[in-house]
Structure formats: C-alpha cells, structure tokens
Amino acid sequence: MKNVKFIVIVGCGRLGGKLADFFSIRGDFVVVLDADPGAFAVLSPEFSGFTVVGTASEVGILKKARTGDADLFIAVTDNDALNIMSAKVALVHFSVPRAIARIFDPSLEGFCRELGLEVVSPVSATAERILGEAVHFLEGAV
Numbered sequence: 457m458k459n460v461k462f463i464v465i466v467g468c469g470r471l472g473g474k475l476a477d478f479f480s481i482r483g484d485f486v487v488v489l490d491a492d493p494g495a496f497a498v499l500s501p502e503f504s505g506f507t508v509v510g511t512a513s514e515v516g517i518l519k520k521a522r523t524g525d526a527d528l529f530i531a532v533t534d535n536d537a538l539n540i541m542s543a544k545v546a547l548v549h550f551s552v553p554r555a556i557a558r559i560f561d562p563s564l565e566g567f568c569r570e571l572g573l574e575v576v577s578p579v580s581a582t583a584e585r586i587l588g589e590a591v592h593f594l595e596g597a598v
Contacts, residue, residue: 464526466512466542467533473498480505487521512542529555536561543573
C-alpha cells in the first residue's frame with residue numbers, strides 16, 4: 457500500500473498546476489494556494505485536491521492551507537522573495553520537513569541554501585543543460 461503524502465504547493469501557474477496534477481493523480485493529498493482564484497483553471501479535471509485563495513505571505517492563509525500537516529512544501533510563484541519567505545516560514549514556523557523554492561535569480565541560490573531551503577533555478581538548470589549540449593556538440597565536431 458502506498459504511503460500518501462501531504463503536499464502544499466504555492467503558486468498555480470503552469471508549473472504549480474502541473475505539479476499539483478501530478479501529485480494528485482499519484483494519490484497524494486494536495487493543497488494548492490494562489491492569490492488569483494482564476495489561476496486554478498489550469499488544474500486538470502482529474503485534480504482531486506483542494507485550493508486556497510490567498511497569499512503565502514500571510515501566516516493565516518498558510519494555516520488555512522494546513523501547512524503544518526505538510527510533508528512537503530513547494531513554492532513556485534513568479535516572485536522569488538515570496539517563494540523564499542514562504543518556504544522558510546513553512547520550515548521554521550510550521551515544521552515542514554522539506555521545502556523547495558523556485559527562484560529565477562541564480563545569485564540567490566547560495567543564500568537560500570544557507571537558509572536550509574532546497575532551490576531550483578530554471579535559469580541555472582537551463583544554462584547547465586544548454587552548455588552541456590553545446591560542449592558535447594563542439595567537442596564532437598572537432
């Protein structure tokens with residue numbers, strides 16, 4: 457029998473919606489939080505979790521999303537500061553065991569890791585992938 461996990465996702469854009477759908481279809485308990493009620497339209501009809509309208513900068517909204525029950529907290533809004541702050545609050549205030557924040561500014565990666573956050577930077581990840589492909593091509597072309 458599968459061990460169901462409780463996951464809170466902040467931000468329901470394309471990425472947040474895709475993550476929410478994946479974990480929901482997998483059978484996990486998912487709460488998605490977004491300040492824009494229209495954002496939840498990206499969720500698939502198969503999404504069986506819950507949605508909370510509000511901003512993750514408010515502790516009351518994080519409580520409403522049951523962040524204290526979460527096994528995993530993922531912040532993927534388009535705002536680096538909000539992602540960092542809400543993930544840190546999840547770790548410290550709500551004792552969530554693991555928090556992941558997406559950050560667009562790769563210069564913040566070290567700072568976030570010092571805070572105990574796991575970070576994903578699309579800029580860094582894309583640059584690494586493109587450089588790897590380019591170097592492979594250039595070395596193979598010689």
